[in-house]
Amino acid sequence: MRSTQVAIIGAGPSGLLLSQLLSRHGIDSVVLECQSEDHVQSRIRAGLLEWTTVELAQEAGVGARMMREGLVHDGLDLAFANGRHRIDLKGLTGKSVLVYGQNELQRDLIEARSDEPGAVLWQVSDVAVHDVHTPAPRVGYRHEGRCHELRCDFVAGCDGYHGVSRAGLPQGSLAQYERTYPFGWLGLLADVPPLNPELVYASHARGFALCSMRSSRRSRYYLQCSLEDRVEQWSDGRFWDELRARLPEQHAARLVTGPSLEKSVVPLRSLVTEPMRFGQLFLVGDAAHIVPPTGAKGLNLAAADVRVLSRGLIEFYRSGSATLLAEYSARALGRVWKATRFSWWFTALLHRFSADPFAERLQAAELEYLARSAAASRSLAENYVGLAFDET
Numbered sequence: 001m002r003s004t005q006v007a008i009i010g011a012g013p014s015g016l017l018l019s020q021l022l023s024r025h026g027i028d029s030v031v032l033e034c035q036s037e038d039h040v041q042s043r044i045r046a047g048l049l050e051w052t053t054v055e056l057a058q059e060a061g062v063g064a065r066m067m068r069e070g071l072v073h074d075g076l077d078l079a080f081a082n083g084r085h086r087i088d089l090k091g092l093t094g095k096s097v098l099v100y101g102q103n104e105l106q107r108d109l110i111e112a113r114s115d116e117p118g119a120v121l122w123q124v125s126d127v128a129v130h131d132v133h134t135p136a137p138r139v140g141y142r143h144e145g146r147c148h149e150l151r152c153d154f155v156a157g158c159d160g161y162h163g164v165s166r167a168g169l170p171q172g173s174l175a176q177y178e179r180t181y182p183f184g185w186l187g188l189l190a191d192v193p194p195l196n197p198e199l200v201y202a203s204h205a206r207g208f209a210l211c212s213m214r215s216s217r218r219s220r221y222y223l224q225c226s227l228e229d230r231v232e233q234w235s236d237g238r239f240w241d242e243l244r245a246r247l248p249e250q251h252a253a254r255l256v257t258g259p260s261l262e263k264s265v266v267p268l269r270s271l272v273t274e275p276m277r278f279g280q281l282f283l284v285g286d287a288a289h290i291v292p293p294t295g296a297k298g299l300n301l302a303a304a305d306v307r308v309l310s311r312g313l314i315e316f317y318r319s320g321s322a323t324l325l326a327e328y329s330a331r332a333l334g335r336v337w338k339a340t341r342f343s344w345w346f347t348a349l350l351h352r353f354s355a356d357p358f359a360e361r362l363q364a365a366e367l368e369y370l371a372r373s374a375a376a377s378r379s380l381a382e383n384y385v386g387l388a389f390d391e392t
């Protein structure tokens, strides 16, 4: 039987970042991941980092490559009514965001953790958490054909929406608040130069579109699509035609197309689990909450949870004080609900929900208001770049 101070389930960004931060403070952890290293490293997901996330990566010692290769963005474009309006993020808030793929961050974290052999166990199965309401929780798992048990002081459930940490809790021990949206996003990745130096969020009668990027040579585009849509129904040609149709003419004329490297459909949902702590088990990141990707908050919220939890664990092992750990759930949820509100609002602002002329006119009025009001633009900007920690 193996022992560690913190057992971490899941080697996504939250699990690896937590493990890396703890390691820098001399705290031992073991990460149990059900997928292979290659699979985790190549998953195409989020790509926009708030500056607090960048700073946390730097604190963890994995910020160097992102500062060299990431793209600093000081603004974004809203496209509607065949025109465009720039939101000056830096001018309105003094802050920027960084475009850097989640898969690149995963790569940096995996490389950093590989300095400690055995700190991450890949391709484990049958993970089950026991005795979280005692001071000596255990995590059972199967690895390389054999059953094992990990004894620990704390368990961090960083295993995402489909993980076992939340699912294994007794019925009735948590409250879940959920909203599903009647559409999904169809994403396409291609090695073509981005349409615009900054992200373009387009609201159109045919549906929402987002023009994003991963680098100056690689673009990531999204279309609002039906929940029934399958990738096979969307040839590259159909995708590019539809994207062009949803953009203002000045943008559409500049669109450079090419063969897709990847295409995927994701449903959109908001989900918040309360509380985020059960005895010695802490839920972190997507294991506790999901937001629609419109506000680019999923990865950033996961990092924010890690920030709060890592400080609590560091304080506990340094001084024996459990004060910050006791505050984890309330502190994390304060930020989670504000990001959930923003992601819901930004989604409602830009997507087409139904052919309801009243709702469409309200959307158009709000977009015009945003374009003319510095106060409304500032509110969007301060949420988009990420609220300061003392505001949440």
Ligand SMILES: Cc1cc2nc3c(=O)[nH]c(=O)nc-3n(C[C@H](O)[C@H](O)[C@H](O)COP(=O)(O)OP(=O)(O)OC[C@H]3O[C@@H](n4cnc5c(N)ncnc54)[C@H](O)[C@@H]3O)c2cc1C
Residues within 6 Å of the ligand: 009, 010, 011, 012, 013, 014, 015, 032, 033, 034, 035, 040, 044, 045, 046, 047, 048, 102, 124, 127, 158, 159, 160, 161, 162, 163, 164, 266, 284, 285, 286, 287, 293, 295, 296, 297, 298, 299, 300, 302
């Ligand atoms: C397809 C997709 C696209 C996305 N696009 C965006 C985007 O454009 N913008 C944005 O902001 N956010 C996006 N997100 C959300 C963002 O990627 C997540 O918020 C972020 O990955 C959360 O990190 P995490 O570490 O908490 O969870 P995850 O990244 O989900 O990591 C959880 C890890 O736990 C592992 N795991 C699961 N179950 C078990 C188990 N039983 N045992 C052991 N390990 C387990 C998983 O394999 C995974 O490696 C997207 C998410 C998905 C799924």
